[in-house]
Amino acid sequence: MKKLLLILGLSGFIFASSIYNEGLIAFLHGNYKVAYEKWIQSCNIEKSAWGCFSAAELLEKGKEVKKDPKKAQLLYQKACKFGLKVACKK
Numbered sequence: 103m104k105k106l107l108l109i110l111g112l113s114g115f116i117f118a119s120s121i122y123n124e125g126l127i128a129f130l131h132g133n134y135k136v137a138y139e140k141w142i143q144s145c146n147i148e149k150s151a152w153g154c155f156s157a158a159e160l161l162e163k164g165k166e167v168k169k170d171p172k173k174a175q176l177l178y179q180k181a182c183k184f185g186l187k188v189a190c191k192k
Contacts, residue, residue: 122153129156134166145177151186154178158192 125140138160144153158177161170174192181189 121148122150122156125153125156134160138167145180149184151181151184151189154181154184155186155189158189 121140121144125137125144128134128140129137138157141150141153141157141160144150145157146153154177158174158181160167161174161177163169178189178192182192
């Protein structure tokens, strides 16, 4: 999971929102809870597809946040709606 998020995150790093980038930095430092919080903010406030997708990945795996597959699915759908095609396949 970490490798997947790293690849996806870095591919969107330049174009992503500042809140998303704060989450990515927290993730890379192993602070998954802060990463989740930042990505949820990015998803909800900035309408960032990457923020929704990345938060969903953490919820799906239960990495330092309570595992919640239903909420993860809703976030994948939101990311898809925001144009992230990979999220549409989740």
